[in-house]
Structure formats: C-alpha cells, structure tokens
Amino acid sequence: MTERWLVATTEYAGVTSYTGGIGRHYAALLPALAAQGAEIDLVVFTEGPVDVNATPGIRRLVVHRTGGMPRLAALLHRPRALRRAYLADTYDRVLVPEWMGLGALLPRDAPLVTNLATGVDLAHEISGLRLTDLPASSRPAVVLQSRLEARQVRRSAGIVAISHAMADRAERIWGRMPRVEVVRNCIDVAAVRHAAATRRPPAGWPGPDGPIALFLGRAERRKGVVDGVDAFARVAQLHPTARLVLAGAGGDDRFEPSRAALLDRVPSAARDRVTFLGHVSGDELYGAVAAADVVMCPSRWEGFGNVAVEVMAAGAPLVVTSGSGFDDFCTDGPDCLMVPPAAPDALAAALAAVLDDPGAARRRAAHAAAGVDRFAPAPVAADLRAAVDRVLSRVAIPA
Template identity: 75%
Template sequence: MTERWLVATTEYAGVTAYTGGIGRHYGALLPALAAQGAEVDLVVFADGPAEARATPGIRRLFVQRTDGMPRLAALLHRAVVVRRAYRRGAYDRVFLPEWMGLGSLLPPGAPLVTNLATGIRLANEVSGLRLADFPAWSRPAVRLQESLEARQVRRSAGVVAISRAMAERSERIWGRLPALEVVRNCIDVAAIRRAADRAVRPRGWPDVDGPIVLFLGRAERRKGVVDGIDAFARIAQRHPTARLVLAGAGGDDRFEPSRTALLERVPRASRSRVTFLGHVADDDLYGAIASADVVMCPSRWEGFGNAAVEVKAVGVPLVVTSGSGFDDFCVDGVDCLMVPPRDPGALAAAVLRTLDDPDGALARARRAAAEVARFAPSPVAVDLTAAVDRLMRGAGVRA
C-alpha cells in the first residue's frame, strides 16, 4: 500500500535561497522516499526568496513566504498552515523537524514523527546564550518557539534523532521522550562528487600559493568559528603562507562576533590571509571543499554534521571535534582527526599534523571516502522508513 507523507521544513535544496545541512539532507532524502513508493507532499516556509517549481520526488509542493511577518505571528502561522495541510489530506505519516514547532498544533493522534535535528533551546545552550542575552522585545518569540517545539516533541507518536548524541541531549532538555529511533542524515554522494570533480571555486576564493585551511559552518560560536580563528593564529606562525577560508553564513551580530572582531584575534601580519566567503550555495560549496588542503568543522557541539560527511565524500582531509554527533561516524586517526571542542591549541595541532604529513592525511581521506556510501539517500531512506514503521506500530497508528 502506498503511504502518503506530509513533510514541512524551513529550507530545502533547490527551493530556498539559503540551504543549510537540513535543507540539503531533506533535498536528498525525500526523492529517495518517493523512489520507494511513498507519495510526498512538501510544505516549505521561506524567510527569503524561494522558487516554487517542479521538484524531484515531490507530489505537491507548497511554498509559504514568511519574511516580513513579525516573528511571533510567523511561528503561529507556520503551525496553523501545517495543521490545515494535514486536515486537507489523508496522510499516513507526518515527518517534521522540531525547529520552530511546525507540528505543534496537529491534532492528538496524528501520525507525527518528529525529526530531532536542532531546536532553539539546544542551539542557544551550545552558543552559551541565555534568555536575558536577547533584546527584551525578542524574548516572547524565543519563549514561544521553545514552547511550540516542546509541545510538538511531546505530542509525537515517535521521534527520530539524527545521532546518539542528539537523542541523549534531547532527553536532558525535554525529559522522557516518546519512543525513539536513531537514523543518520544523508547526502547526495554521487551529485557531490560530480560537483567536486568540476571543482568550480566560489567567487572570492584566494588565487595565491600556499596551503588552504577551510572552515565549514555558520560563523557562530556554536560552530566553533572563534576556535577556528584562534587555531589559525597559531597555524600561521608555522605556515606563513597558509590561508584560512571561512565558508558559511554569518551569525546574528547581536550575539555573534563580527568579521572585524574575528580578524582582531589574528596577528596583524596574517589578517590579509583570512577570507570570508559567506554562504556558499549549490555546487560551489563542493568546489571549495575540493580546492582545500584540509577542512575543519570545529563545532562546540554538533547534532550530526552533514558538512563533515560531505567532506568525506569529496575525499579531503578532515578535522572535527569529539563528544557530539561526529562520534557516530568519525574515528580519530582512521578517517579524520578528532580534537576536543573549545580547544584551539589541539585544533591547530591537528591541522598542522595534516599539513605536515600529507601522505597520512590522504590515506585517512581515502578511507573516509570509501565508507561514505551508507550515507547516500537510498540506504538512509530504507532505514528511515523502517524506523518510522516501528514507531507507528508501537504507537498503535496504522497507515
């Protein structure tokens, strides 16, 4: 019997202008679910430009622009739209991330599975932000989003966490969770490798000699941008020709360090060798990875880490942090180097080891590339479907 899935998200590759890890993950996953016979309807809430067009694997696509709406109103609007979409269809499965509580207003008994990726409370904890750190006018929206996300999780028939670390931390945040399964994220391995082979470097890429260290992630503390900058200050002393390139959208200047503040952490003589690319879209991102000598993803805590899997697919030496979602698929000294989070000295030492021992680094990268097939969309879709079926049976929900 064909199952009908309703999926909603705030970003989706090929539809929204900004696409982070979850947007690329869903953009690869949903066509794979459709290839298994699922009928997928997708609601995309966009805070900026979006293109409502024919999308592979999607039966019906609904795009809702929320830019310009007050944040409180937008939070409620999204939840209402998802509830209306559910009531108008006959869906066997509703699959939603917890971000923004999109499923918080679904009726009791809905076949809701929440994909635990990163809620606002978790993101703020990792960033070291308290409610008092937000401007007074924005605090009601922060509280509402926390409330909607908690309501959605607790009312779910089951939850799918993207890593063991995410499952454990979510339980600390919300207490006892509904029935839970862990299913990894996916990437479009074949498409990424094709893009990397073309090696189209993004606009602004430095055209000079010397090794390039690429930082992947939003320019936010939780992604380790401060630690990455501080590590490069040490790296530059040993490799005077090395350059640091940062690829990722900027953070909120109210809470995150500006580019000027980040540069001030680097010795003046080395500042000209730091390049900020900002958000790098589509295939240019994989061209950037392929053009780097080493990539670092030094998150202070990571739910999963799609960017690291993408680096593995391209076959470039990788440095990540330990103690979070990277632990599910990274082995120190085997397919990458792992260092403790919030430790610029250890991060610099790992990058220097990579640059000083290119043969060893290449061997790790090759082992990583050889094992990345399990993150392709098809096997992940098979595992996700089986996990969701188990959760639904356990909750007594029939398709």
C-alpha cells in the first residue's frame, strides 16, 4: 500500500524566498521519497513571498503566509493549522522539524516523527544568548516557541536526528525522549556538481587578483562569523592579496554583529578586500563555491552542516570545526581540515595552510568529492523510511 506522508516546514527550496540547509534538504528528499512510493502532502509556513509553480513529488502543497502576523499569533497559528491539516485526511507518517513547534498540537496518537535539526533553545545556547539578553518585547515569543518545541519533541512517536551530535545535544536539552534514530541530511549531488561546473559567481564577486576565502553561513556568532573574520585578519598579514567573501543572510542586528562591526575587526589596510554578498540563492551559490580557493564553515556548533556536503560535492577545499555535526562526515586530513570551534588562531592556520599548499588542498577536495554520493536523495530517503518504520514500531524509551 502507498504510504501517506504529511510534512511541514518553514522553508523549502523552490517555494520560499529564504532557504537554508533544511529547505534544500527537504526539496531534495521529498521527491526521492515519492519515487520510492510515498504520497506526500506538504505544508509550508512562510513570512515572505512564495513560488508554487514547481514542487516535484508533492501530491498537495498548502502554503500558509504568516507575514504581518504578530509573532505570538503566528507561533500559535502554525501548529493549529497543521493540526487541522492532519485531521482533515488520513496519514501514515507525519514528519516535522522541531523548529517553531509546528507539530506541538497534533493528537497524541498521531504518527509524528520529529526531525531534529535545530531549536530555539539550542540556537541561543550556541550563540551564548540568555533570555535576558534579548529585547523585552521578544521574550514572550521566545518562551512560547521554546515550550512548543519541547512539547512537540516529547509528544512525538519517534525522533530522527540529523547527526549523532544533534541526538546527544537534544538529550541534554529535553531529557527523556522517544526512541531516537540518526539519519544524515541529503543534497541534490548531481545538481550541485552541475551548477559548480557551469555557473558563474554572483554579482559582486571579487576580481582574480588574489586568493579568495569564502565564508558560508548566516552572519551570526553561532555560525562562527566573528571567528571567520578574526581568522582572515590574521591571514591577511601573511597573504597581502587574499580576499574574504561572506555569503549568507545577516543576523538580527540587535544582538548579532553588524557589517561595520565585523569590518572593524580587520586591519584597515585589508578592509577593502572584504566583500559581503548577503544571502545567495540558487545555483549562484555553487558558482561562488567553485570560484573560491578555500571555503570555511566555522560554526561554533552545527547540527549537521549541509553546506559542507555541498562544498565537497562542488570540489572545493574545505575547513570546518570539530565537535558537532560535521564529525559525522568530515575527517581532518583526508577530505578537509578541521579546527576547534571558536578558535580564530587555529582557523587562520588552516586557511593559510590551504593557501600555502593548493596542491594538497585540491587532493583533499577530490577525495571528499568522491565520497558524497551517499548523501544523494535516493539513499538518504531509503534510510529515512527505514528509520521512521523503526521508531514508529517501538514504544518510547529513554534516549
């Protein structure tokens, strides 16, 4: 019999204007699930504009626009709307990330599997933010989101975490959980490779008058943007023609560093060699990766790190941090360089090592590119279906 899946998310490549790692993952994963016999209804909640012209593999797409809603109202609207969607039909599987607690109000007997990707408590913990650090007006919404996410996790029939680090961190945050399985994220390996080989870098890309270090990620402390800028400040003294490009949406400037504040951390003589691209969508991102001499993803902690797999598929030299989700698929030396998180000196040394020995860097990149097929949608979808079957067939036990 055909499995009926209900999936909900706040971002989805090809539908929402902003798409991070989870949005690209789901847009690659769901068509692969459909190809393996799943019938999928997708509910997308978004504050921005949408494009609903092409959603391959999706039987029914429902978009809820929450732009203009007060934040508290939107937080309550999303799980209520998903509950209505669930009750209006019959589903064998419900797959929902924990972000925003979209599944918090589903009935207790719903076949809910929470896909642990990141939650508000984890995001603030990594950033070093406490509730009292946030504007007073935003605190009620943060508390509500935290409670919705915790409720969803604890009421789930099973958990699928995107990495072993994510499963361990979730246990420390929420304590007792249903049975947990770990299944890696996927990327459209073929599409990334093609775009990296054929697409030009985005507008604003620097000229070819020096090596380029590319920072990929939101301009937030938890993504290591301060560490990346501080590392470049050191590299710029060793490589006077080196350039830094930052590709990623900006963070909340109430408690994340502004572009001006980041530039202040770079020696004045090197500031004109720093380029901020902002959010880069579509295939232009992979054109940027292919054009860079080294790509860094210096997150202070990462649940998985889709972008690092994309860098590997594109064949670019990679530097990442250790001690989180990158550990599941990165090996220091053979396929990338790994440094401790929040360690600008070590990050600078790794970047300089790539620029000093581009031959060795290219060999690591080639080794990494040869191993990314296991992150293609089809094998990940098969592993996910098997994991979901396992967690739904067993009673809740301590994680």
